[in-house]
Amino acid sequence: MSRYQAALLGLGLLFMLLLYVGLPATPEQNSWVWRDPNVTVLAGLTLGNSPIFYREALPLHRARRAEVVLLHGKAFNSHTWEQLGTLQLLSQRGYRAVALDLPGFGNSAPSKETNTEAGRAELLERVLRELKVQNAVLVSPSLSGRYALPFLMQGHHQLHGFVPIAPTSTRNYTQEQFWALKTPTLILYGELDHTMGQESLRQLRHLPNHSVVKLHNAGHACYLHQPKDFHLVLLDFLDHLP
Numbered sequence: 001m002s003r004y005q006a007a008l009l010g011l012g013l014l015f016m017l018l019l020y021v022g023l024p025a026t027p028e029q030n031s032w033v034w035r036d037p038n039v040t041v042l043a044g045l046t047l048g049n050s051p052i053f054y055r056e057a058l059p060l061h062r063a064r065r066a067e068v069v070l071l072h073g074k075a076f077n078s079h080t081w082e083q084l085g086t087l088q089l090l091s092q093r094g095y096r097a098v099a100l101d102l103p104g105f106g107n108s109a110p111s112k113e114t115n116t117e118a119g120r121a122e123l124l125e126r127v128l129r130e131l132k133v134q135n136a137v138l139v140s141p142s143l144s145g146r147y148a149l150p151f152l153m154q155g156h157h158q159l160h161g162f163v164p165i166a167p168t169s170t171r172n173y174t175q176e177q178f179w180a181l182k183t184p185t186l187i188l189y190g191e192l193d194h195t196m197g198q199e200s201l202r203q204l205r206h207l208p209n210h211s212v213v214k215l216h217n218a219g220h221a222c223y224l225h226q227p228k229d230f231h232l233v234l235l236d237f238l239d240h241l242p
């Protein structure tokens with residue numbers, strides 16, 4: 001071996017040693033780099049070609065099966081789920097979590113497409129397809145029932161789970177229509193929600209595979225009033241999905 005080759009070999013060994021020492025240690029189970037949920041635009045999602053905005057927190061551990069799609073009520077938007085910590089929590093637990101701005105809310109422009117039941121179902125279907133959501137668990141509070149219920153009726157085979165939170169529009173469907181759906185469902189409502197909570201429960205309990213959780217000391221937006229309980233119950237449901 002020439003002196004030149006020996007020097008090269010020495011350099012190589014030194015380099016490997018530096019590389020080894022410089023490598024970060026394997027991260028502890030409970031330490032992770034937190035990435036904030038961010039806003040991304042999906043171009044051309046409504047029929048009017050205007051984009052639908054969403055916030056997504058990418059799972060930090062290996063993604064589990066259920067992918068949670070969060071809709072919102074009339075006074076809210078996708079940011080609500082970030083403020084409440086829901087996006088972050090789901091992501092920490094390894095679930096993919098996406099929150100949408102429905103048309104006419106947050107950053108999403110209104111769309112004529114949403115005037116019809118079929119249009120609203122179609123819109124959700126397109127969003128799931130664009131986002132490549134495979135095992136959607138749809139969380140639908142209040143007004144978002146306008147989207148979620150029509151979608152459930154025609155697209156239930158695409159749903160891995162359903163979490164209605166006192167949604168609107170349940171009255172539009174018959175008992176028999178609910179009976180026919182196998183989707184695992186967690187019905188959530190607030191103890192103090194005597195109108196929408198009760199009304200939707202009367203219809204939703206015809207879904208054959210459901211459980212009901214009434215959040216104590218909480219009104220219509222029960223997830224805002226009792227976020228800790230809401231998160232516990234939601235995670236428990238997700239953890240037990242097949």
Ligand SMILES: *[C@@H]1O[C@H](CO)[C@@H](O)[C@H](O)[C@H]1NC(C)=O
Nearest residue numbers: 035036037038039040056058
């Ligand atoms: C924002 O989200 C997009 C899509 O989920 C992802 O590709 C991108 O890396 C994220 N950006 C940051 C800064 O986390």
Ligand SMILES: *[C@@H]1O[C@H](CO)[C@@H](O)[C@H](O)[C@H]1NC(C)=O
Nearest residue numbers: 117145146147149150169172
């Ligand atoms: C419920 O029915 C009413 C009246 O037929 C209709 O205007 C409304 O769009 C329906 N809602 C849903 C979610 O389909």
Ligand SMILES: *[C@@H]1O[C@H](CO)[C@@H](O)[C@H](O)[C@H]1NC(C)=O
Nearest residue numbers: 182183184185209240241242
């Ligand atoms: C009912 O839903 C639960 C999850 O909540 C699931 O584990 C179970 O397999 C479902 N049962 C049927 C018969 O689909």
